[in-house]
Amino acid sequence: MTKPRRDVKFQHREHRGSGSSGKPRRPSTSEISETASDPGSPSRNGAVAKAEVPPTSEYEKKKQTFITRTIWTLVMIAGFFWAMFSGHIYIIMIVTAVQIISFKEVIAISNVPSRARSLRFTKSLNWYFLGTTMYFLYGESVIYYFKHIILVDKVLLPFATHHRFISFMLYVTGFVFFVVSLQKGHYKFQFTQFAWTHMALYLIVVQAHFIMNNIFEGMIWFFLPASLVITNDIFAYICGITFGRTQLIKISPKKTVEGFIGAWIFTVIFGLFLTNLLMRYTYFICPVNDLGANFFTGLECDINPVFLPHTYRLPFIPPHWTHIPSTITASPMQFHIMVFASFASLIAPFGGFFASGLKRTFKIKDFGDSIPGHGGMTDRMDCQFIMGFFAFMYYSSFIAVHKASVGSVIEQAITGLSSEQQIDVVKGLSKHLVNQGVISNQVLELISGELTRR
Numbered sequence: 108m109t110k111p112r113r114d115v116k117f118q119h120r121e122h123r124g125s126g127s128s129g130k131p132r133r134p135s136t137s138e139i140s141e142t143a144s145d146p147g148s149p150s151r152n153g154a155v156a157k158a159e160v161p162p163t164s165e166y167e168k169k170k171q172t173f174i175t176r177t178i179w180t181l182v183m184i185a186g187f188f189w190a191m192f193s194g195h196i197y198i199i200m201i202v203t204a205v206q207i208i209s210f211k212e213v214i215a216i217s218n219v220p221s222r223a224r225s226l227r228f229t230k231s232l233n234w235y236f237l238g239t240t241m242y243f244l245y246g247e248s249v250i251y252y253f254k255h256i257i258l259v260d261k262v263l264l265p266f267a268t269h270h271r272f273i274s275f276m277l278y279v280t281g282f283v284f285f286v287v288s289l290q291k292g293h294y295k296f297q298f299t300q301f302a303w304t305h306m307a308l309y310l311i312v313v314q315a316h317f318i319m320n321n322i323f324e325g326m327i328w329f330f331l332p333a334s335l336v337i338t339n340d341i342f343a344y345i346c347g348i349t350f351g352r353t354q355l356i357k358i359s360p361k362k363t364v365e366g367f368i369g370a371w372i373f374t375v376i377f378g379l380f381l382t383n384l385l386m387r388y389t390y391f392i393c394p395v396n397d398l399g400a401n402f403f404t405g406l407e408c409d410i411n412p413v414f415l416p417h418t419y420r421l422p423f424i425p426p427h428w429t430h431i432p433s434t435i436t437a438s439p440m441q442f443h444i445m446v447f448a449s450f451a452s453l454i455a456p457f458g459g460f461f462a463s464g465l466k467r468t469f470k471i472k473d474f475g476d477s478i479p480g481h482g483g484m485t486d487r488m489d490c491q492f493i494m495g496f497f498a499f500m501y502y503s504s505f506i507a508v509h510k511a512s513v514g515s516v517i518e519q520a521i522t523g524l525s526s527e528q529q530i531d532v533v534k535g536l537s538k539h540l541v542n543q544g545v546i547s548n549q550v551l552e553l554i555s556g557e558l559t560r561r
Contacts, residue, residue, distance in 0.1 A: 179479050191330065192402040195322055195395050198329065202322070203241075206315035208484040210237055212475040213307045217300060226297065228288045233304050235281050240308050243274035244316035252323045252395065255513045258521055268522065311485075311492060318495035324502060325411075327391040331381065331444070332498040335451035336490045338377045343370035343456070359463050362456075371452035378448035382440055386414050413439045413506050443506060450497050455490040462489035530558045 190197035214233050250257055250267050257267045266273065289297055321328040347366030355362040385391045390400070393408035400406050418436050425431035462485065466474065475483030520529055537554050540546045 175479050176481060179481060183478070191326065194399065194401040195326065196398045198322055198326075199319060202315060202318055205484055205488060206241075206312055207237070208477055209311045209315075209474075209488055210307055212477065212483045212485045213311065214304065215475065216469050216471070217303050226288075226290065226293060228284070229297070229300055232281060232285055232288070233300075235284075236278070236304055236308060237312065239274065239277045239281060240312050242277065243271070244312065245319070246270045246274065248316065248319055248323060254515065254518050258517050264521075314492040314496045317499035318492070321495060321499050321502070323395045324499075324507070325392050325394050327382075327385050328498055328502055329495070330391065331378070331385065332447060332451065332494045333491055334381060335374055335378055335448055336455055336494050339370045339374040339448075339452045339456070340490070342373040343367060346370055346373075356460055358467065359460055362460075367452075367456070371449065374452045375445055375448040378444045378451075379441060382444045386438065386440060411506070411508055413443065443501075446501065447498065450501075451490075451494055454497070455494045458490040458493040462486070534558060 187201070190201055214230075246266075247270070250270060254267075257263045285297075285301060318329065321332070343362070343366045345366075346369030347361065347363045350369075351363030351365045353364040354360060355364050355367050388402075388405070389407065389410075390402050390405050392411065392414050393406035396406065396408065416436050416438050418434050420434050421431075424433055462474075466472065473482030474485040477484045478487065481487055520532055524532065534555055537546065537551045541548055541551045
């Protein structure tokens with residue numbers, strides 16, 4: 108007979124607070140008996156159902172996280188490849204968005220105390236310095252790679268020739284405003300914020316600027332380094348859980364020496380394969396000379412010799428019985444890619460270790476929640492920034508072919524010659540083109556006549 112008592116308890120709880128007087132109403136005998144005899148009564152089933160709902164298990168949480176992470180991974184991969192094949196301008200937009208979101212996440216770590224102290228203009232100054240830095244860096248890239256367009260435009264010419272001075276004055280304006288906004292009692296904290304902002308600008312925005320230059324130099328210099336970092340991260344995880352035993356670094360306990368070395372080997376192999384594939388398409392190896400181009404229209408350029416086959420003679424003559432040839436034919440890029448893969452495997456991961464130490468300092472798990480299932484944008488880009496920086500420096504030092512361009516010649520003529528000297532250059536070039544049969548003599552006479560009247 109204990110069963111009706113349990114039902115009475117649930118019935119009483121259900122009617123608590125009911126009635127006109129607001130006092131709990133005792134259930135009648137008929138209600139008690141009806142509840143006890145009817146196993147399908149709402150009160151009984153509701154109570155039993157509530158009692159039998161198990162809490163979400165750890166397995167279910169991991170399963171849901173894995174599903175969310177997988178879906179967003181596929182979405183990001185699809186969006187990235189769509190942008191890459193659609194044209195360089197879309198990849199530039201993605202890189203711009205990544206650096207803005209990453210800057211926001213890093214700055215947000217230290218913005219909470221500023222709101223608590225009710226300090227004015229702290230957040231506004233952060234974004235002002237971001238805008239000033241991006242204006243300077245983006246302007247440098249655009250002027251360098253598109254001189255032939257910028258320097259002949261009447262409106263853009265003053266901004267191009269005085270770009271660095273304008274950028275400097277914008278920064279000085281922010282600097283003065285910061286000094287004026289200092290409040291008594293908060294000096295140490297505000298200067299800490301000032302230093303934190305500039306550290307974020309250097310680690311994120313400045314390094315992302317070189318990634319932007321990689322895109323202008325050729326899609327391969329952007330896509331290849333990024334792919335190597337991702338590949339190394341994947342194989343480090345696989346090798347680590349397969350045969351990892353020895354801890355690599357204390358700040359990241361899950362990283363193992365075996366996973367570190369195994370990922371290096373697989374990254375080199377993958378890099379050789381991907382390089383041989385990308386070198387077949389001029390869209391990847393040609394510098395950007397048309398922002399409207401895409402993968403299907405392609406690009407045209409003089410191929411960098413690093414992508415052309417070259418015959419190398421071995422430093423020794425192997426014995427005949429080994430059947431090893433004394434020469435090998437390969438493109439120099441196949442040797443350079445080993446350096447890229449080694450940096451992506453041995454040095455770039457320390458960008459992730461640095462980010463891990465930063466998160467431990469502020470006692471946070473992720474930099475943000477910009478990407479569901481993955482954490483913040485900075486959590487995914489911590490190694491990419493330093494890898495992109497290295498790729499540009501290595502390319503500029505060992506691979507780039509430095510020669511005169513239309514933009515550089517126009518820049519020198521505009522900034523280094525007087526108007527009379529510029530006219531002489533036009534006349535000289537026109538006469539040369541006539542001698543080469545490119546233009547007719549009538550065109551030369553017309554140009555000379557117009558320039559003489561001026």
